[in-house]
Amino acid sequence: MTGEGRTKNKRGLSLFASTALACLAGLAVVTSGANALATPRPACEHRDALRRPFFGDTHVHTTFSFDAWGQGTLGDPHAAYRFAKGETIGIQPYDRRGNGQTKVRLRRPLDFAVVTDHSDLLGETRICRSDDLPGHDSLVCRVVRRFPALGYILVNGHVYSSERPSRYSFCGDGGALCLDAAAEPWRITQEAAREHNDESAACRFTTFVGYEWTGMPGGNNIHRNVVFANDVVQDFPTTYIETPTAQGLWRSLIDECIDGREGCDAIAIPHNSNVSNGLIWSLVRDDGTPIDASDARLRARLETLVEVTQHKGDSECRVGGFGGEDELCAFETVRGARMQDTARVSASASFEAKPRVYTREALTAGLVEAERLGVNPFQFGLIGSTDTHLATPGRVDEDEHLGHAAGIVSARFGPPPLPDFGAFNPGGLAVLWAEENSRASLFAAMKRREAYGTSGPRMVVRFFGGWDFDDDLCGSDELVARGYAAGVPMGSELPERPDDEQRPPAFVVSALRDPGDGGVPSTPLQRIQIVKGWVENGEPREKVYDIAGKASDADVDLATCTPRGMGHDQLCSVWRDPDFERDQRAYYYARVVENPSCRWNQWVCVRAGVECAAGDIPDGLEACCDSSLPQTIQERAWTSPIWHTPAQGGEAP
Amino acid sequence: MHRRRLRRLWFLALLFLCPWPLPLLHDAFVPAIRYWMLGSVAATLGLLEGAAGPVFQIVLLLLGWALITTAMCWLIAFLLARASGLIPDRTALLASYSAITGLLIWALTFEPYHTPFGHAVRGGLLQVLS
Numbered sequence: 001m002t003g004e005g006r007t008k009n010k011r012g013l014s015l016f017a018s019t020a021l022a023c024l025a026g027l028a029v030v031t032s033g034a035n036a037l038a039t040p041r042p043a044c045e046h047r048d049a050l051r052r053p054f055f056g057d058t059h060v061h062t063t064f065s066f067d068a069w070g071q072g073t074l075g076d077p078h079a080a081y082r083f084a085k086g087e088t089i090g091i092q093p094y095d096r097r098g099n100g101q102t103k104v105r106l107r108r109p110l111d112f113a114v115v116t117d118h119s120d121l122l123g124e125t126r127i128c129r130s131d132d133l134p135g136h137d138s139l140v141c142r143v144v145r146r147f148p149a150l151g152y153i154l155v156n157g158h159v160y161s162s163e164r165p166s167r168y169s170f171c172g173d174g175g176a177l178c179l180d181a182a183a184e185p186w187r188i189t190q191e192a193a194r195e196h197n198d199e200s201a202a203c204r205f206t207t208f209v210g211y212e213w214t215g216m217p218g219g220n221n222i223h224r225n226v227v228f229a230n231d232v233v234q235d236f237p238t239t240y241i242e243t244p245t246a247q248g249l250w251r252s253l254i255d256e257c258i259d260g261r262e263g264c265d266a267i268a269i270p271h272n273s274n275v276s277n278g279l280i281w282s283l284v285r286d287d288g289t290p291i292d293a294s295d296a297r298l299r300a301r302l303e304t305l306v307e308v309t310q311h312k313g314d315s316e317c318r319v320g321g322f323g324g325e326d327e328l329c330a331f332e333t334v335r336g337a338r339m340q341d342t343a344r345v346s347a348s349a350s351f352e353a354k355p356r357v358y359t360r361e362a363l364t365a366g367l368v369e370a371e372r373l374g375v376n377p378f379q380f381g382l383i384g385s386t387d388t389h390l391a392t393p394g395r396v397d398e399d400e401h402l403g404h405a406a407g408i409v410s411a412r413f414g415p416p417p418l419p420d421f422g423a424f425n426p427g428g429l430a431v432l433w434a435e436e437n438s439r440a441s442l443f444a445a446m447k448r449r450e451a452y453g454t455s456g457p458r459m460v461v462r463f464f465g466g467w468d469f470d471d472d473l474c475g476s477d478e479l480v481a482r483g484y485a486a487g488v489p490m491g492s493e494l495p496e497r498p499d500d501e502q503r504p505p506a507f508v509v510s511a512l513r514d515p516g517d518g519g520v521p522s523t524p525l526q527r528i529q530i531v532k533g534w535v536e537n538g539e540p541r542e543k544v545y546d547i548a549g550k551a552s553d554a555d556v557d558l559a560t561c562t563p564r565g566m567g568h569d570q571l572c573s574v575w576r577d578p579d580f581e582r583d584q585r586a587y588y589y590a591r592v593v594e595n596p597s598c599r600w601n602q603w604v605c606v607r608a609g610v611e612c613a614a615g616d617i618p619d620g621l622e623a624c625c626d627s628s629l630p631q632t633i634q635e636r637a638w639t640s641p642i643w644h645t646p647a648q649g650g651e652a653p
Numbered sequence: 654m655h656r657r658r659l660r661r662l663w664f665l666a667l668l669f670l671c672p673w674p675l676p677l678l679h680d681a682f683v684p685a686i687r688y689w690m691l692g693s694v695a696a697t698l699g700l701l702e703g704a705a706g707p708v709f710q711i712v713l714l715l716l717g718w719a720l721i722t723t724a725m726c727w728l729i730a731f732l733l734a735r736a737s738g739l740i741p742d743r744t745a746l747l748a749s750y751s752a753i754t755g756l757l758i759w760a761l762t763f764e765p766y767h768t769p770f771g772h773a774v775r776g777g778l779l780q781v782l783s
Contacts, residue, residue, distance in 0.1 A: 139701060143694055149770040150691055154698055154708055161706030168702050219707065413774040 044203035044436035050480045051433040051450070051489075053460050054442060056112035057084065057393035058210070058269060058430050059225055059310060059385035064185040065212075066121035068389040069129065070144065070152035071405045072412025074098050075391030077115040077192035084113040084393045085196065085205050091390050092405065093414040102402070102414060107518035108458070110394040110429075111437050112206040115189055116225045119211045119237035120159055123175075123182030124168065135177055138170030148412060161339075163217040165241045179236065186211075186237060194231060203437040211237035213249050213268070220277040221339035222246055222270070225307070225385075226253065229265035229443040233257065245286045247295070250302050267446055271307035271387070273362065274315040275339040278354040281362040281378065283369065296369060296377035304491075305446055308359050308453045308638050309384040311404045311427040312339070316638060317360040317542075318353060326544045328529075328593065328634070332455070334423045363641060364533040364540040367585040370645070371535065381449030381491040381640030382589065384428020384456075394429060396456035397520055398633065399561070401426040401600035417620030418604060422629045426600055428455045431637075433489065449491025454637040457514035459525065463490040463590045465642035467497055469506040474572035483508060490589070491640035496647050497582060504580030505644060509547065510572040511592040511637070523594040523635065524567020526552055530575055534586040544591075548573035554595040556632050561598035561606055587641040596632040655742045656734045659749055663730035666753040670760050670778065671729075672767075673722045682767035685726055687781050688719035691770055 046052075061068040062080050072092045075083070083089045086109035090100020127133045128141035135141065144151030159165050167175035193207040208227045215222040224246065226237065238252040249268060257264035273280045283291055291299075308316050313334030317326060337353055356365050359382065366378030386396060389405040403420035404427065405412075431452045432445040445451060452461055462480060466487020473479055487508075488494060494505055509528050516522025527549030533542045554565025577588070598606070605624035610617055612625035623629055668685050675681035675688070692715035699708045737745035759765065760778035768776045771783075 139698060143698055147691065147694060147770050148772065150695065153711060154695055157706035157708050157711065158702065158704075159706070164705065166703065166705065416774075 041199040041438070042201045044438055044441075045201045046203065047436045049435060050484065051435055051445075054111035054206075054432045054434055054437055054445075055108075055394070055429050055458055056110050056114075056206075056432070056442075057385050057388075058114040058116065058208075058227060058305075058383065059212070059271065059307060059387045059427075060084075060113060060115045060391065060393040061117055061212075061387070061389040062115055062391040064117040064122060064125060064189065065389065066118060066125045067152060067156055068117075068391070068405060069125050070148055070155070070412075071389060072148075073390055073405055074100065077117075077189050077391075078196070080115050080391040080393055081113060081192055081196035081205075081207055083391065083395075084110040089391070091392065091402075092412055104390075104392055104395065104402070106392075106394055107397065107400075107520050109205070111204075112208070112432070112442055113393040114208040114210040114225070114227050115192065115393075116210040116212040116227075117185070117189060118160075118214045119182075119239045120165070120214045120241055121155065122185050122237070122239075123178035123180065124155075124171065126181045126185055127170070127178065130181075133177075133181060135170035135172075135181075138168070140168050140170060159241060160214050160216045161219045163244075165244060167241060175241070182236065190231065190233060197439065198437075206437050206439055206442055208439065208443070209233050213238055213240055213243075215240040215244060215246065215249075216339055217244070217279065218277075219338040220279045221272045221275045222280045222282075223272060224249060224268040224270050224303075226266055226268050227443075227446065228257070230263065230439055232261055232263040233266075234261075234264075246280075246282070247286050250298055253302060254298070265443070266302070267304050268302050269305045269307055269383070270303060271310055271385070272312055272315060272339060273306070273357055273359055274313045274334055274353075275336060276357060277337050278356045281356050281365060283365070283377070291369075291373075291377065293373040293375045296373050296375040299377040300375065300379045303380055304449050305383050305430075305451060305640075306359055306362075306380045307385050307430075308382040309428040309455050311387040311424055313423065313425070314455070315357075315359050317358045321358075321361075322542055326531075326542075328544075328591070328636075331634070331636070332425045336423075360531065360533060360542060361540070363587050363589075364535065364542065367533065367535045367587065368538070368540070370585055376643070379449075379643065381451045382453045382638045383430035383432075383451050384453030384638075385430055386427030388427065396426045396429060398426060398456065398598060398600040398635075399521060399603040401603070417608070417618060418601065418623050420600070422601060422623050422626070425633075426456055428453050429458070431458075431461075449640045450489050452490060452637055452639040455633070455635045457520075457523070457594065457635045457637075459514045459592055459594070459637050460512040461590065461592050461637050461639055462510040463507065463639040463642065464488065465492070465494050465505055465507045465588065467495070467501045467503070467505055469508055469574055471574050473508050473574050474510065479508065479510060479572075488642060490642060492642055494642055494644045504577045506574055506576045507547075507588055507590075507642065508572070508574045509590040509592070509639075511548075511570060511590075513567075513569045513594075521561075521597065523563050523597045524554070524569065525549060525571050526554065526567055526593045526595045526634070528571050528573060529591045529593065530588055531591055532577065532579075532586055532588050534581075534584050536584070543579070545575065547575040552595070556596050556598055558598070558602060558631055559606065561603055563595055563597055565595060567595040583646045584644075585646065586644045588644070589641040590637075590639040592637040592639075594635040596634050599630050599633040601629055602631040655746070656738060659737050659745060660730045660734035662749060662753065663733045664727050666756060667726035667729055668723060669782075670753075670756045671726060672765060673718075673725070675718060680767055681770065682765075683781055684766070685719055685722035687766075687768070688715055688722060692716035692719050 088105040171178035197207040314332035317329040366376040370376035433450040434441040464483030548571040610624040764775040
């Protein structure tokens, strides 16, 4: 072959290679979709166009969180993900080599999890525990190491509860040393998410990169968990210290992720509105002026989900609200108005919650704002999670509760006899309806709010709204297909009413009892309710309808924790709103309630053989005989709402 | 003179040995001297790094409680010294020394204190003072 021929061949090969590479790159872009995943992956073997429920936990702290480490937790994000996948890990107390002496394992692995360590104090925590970093011998770090529990209270209070948070002096000018030190845990957080995300065709387990922005001005909780769609994330998580308002957080997510970085997408999930004093649902900007439509749109775009229940209490609705008609609002209520009041409140403490604290109140306020602005700022779906500070995502079973090491300063020594504050609980789960267990599919579910929360059990709940559902839909094998084809799933807006349709909208709710596999105690279902909220003459209104099953005399044998009485393995109903007004904005969500079962404290007391009448009360279990502490619980699920917006009544966010 | 000596002796013993529960803030059961230590640490941190959030209230609680428990120690010591006037001086002194030595041995040998602010949930005198 001549030199010219070789040159031609080289050119040809080069052209071929370039074309092939360009084609592959184009293919990758096309297949990865709008939220371009950083690395293409094989399609999942199990994909269901009608979607499946995936159970997970979007609120998990590990040793990188100052308050988790301050209580002795040594499990890192890798440990948390291993635990979520069903592996055994060790937790407090630890031996000298850092091996956890209490072995814990999930009875049922999770489908997905998000480690959300506090972005604030990420660097300070690393500095205080690493003797090779400048600042290690600062007074703050010495106090934290020498008096860990005192340091826990002082440092948490100084940073998280302050209205003007600041870095400690050992962080240097502008907090540079601490911000630099935070890079390593943030890198490990991303690395762990990447490593444990199952990218094989089996699609067994999904992770997301996340963090918690930890604002608590004046002790009032305004925390948000940030969840990223994929590996493309902010260079550094937004902190309350540098960005002390929720609006600032949203702007940083837009600037540093959604608009500022190709392929980056994120949502923010508020939690614990119950101890926010209403600040979490603020309707004013940072400068104190009322929000406008663009503010509302930004909020609704980023905050598509809210954690309705977790370790530090339930946030659904106000006890005694609306004349006390909804008796089931008295559920895992933390009787304190602020986060910093929660640690020692008793079950009978009196407190006054300000208006617009609970999620139901925010949903209704959203309707008012939608009237005013044309955009509903509070158009969010509902999930549950744990807020574990033990790196143990999804550990929600009442009969296994060991606390979550949040607030119990002696947790570092291992769980005390009664392992948690009486007002706290094991937390809940987030459930996402998705085609497959992949980041793209699950994140899409989060964004369209096709999600529900449970207080722990894994009941399966479907909720569709539409105009043209047959009354016998529950008996049909086509329920789900029909639900999607003729209506919308949870988290959506009802379609406009067809001109020829005179009936009110119909809602179908189907619930399957938690099967209790893996040895988990399983309790029958008691009833399904639909909660409706609307605004009438400017006043918020709400009503609860029993649509399947009913309140019963089923109870639980407190001596053995065995449920008694009849219940249901499944419930289903098609319901039409008898009070429907076509010109009225409204939302509807379903609540599925189990028969009573033992609360975590009762399991502890039964196993310890506490006999209150005989005065046989072991040390540390005095609360077993505290009549104000609930002994039973009615576990439940809350679906995301379906909204009705009158025709020409405003725009969707 | 004798009574003052006894009062001082009992006051110091109670300050270092007699455990007191801590109201409002977690399960502690330690001598007044420990509350002075914790309060001083918290106050120093607050002075040098700022007392944002509830830090000031925590300092106030710890130092306030230290002051109250110290006053209680003094009051008990005062009453004990007064009561010792009912028995001969030598006997009172001997009884006091014996009782305080017993208390000291108890505090050193066993773990009578509940010390959640440190590195162990329970501890003896040495842990409390370290």
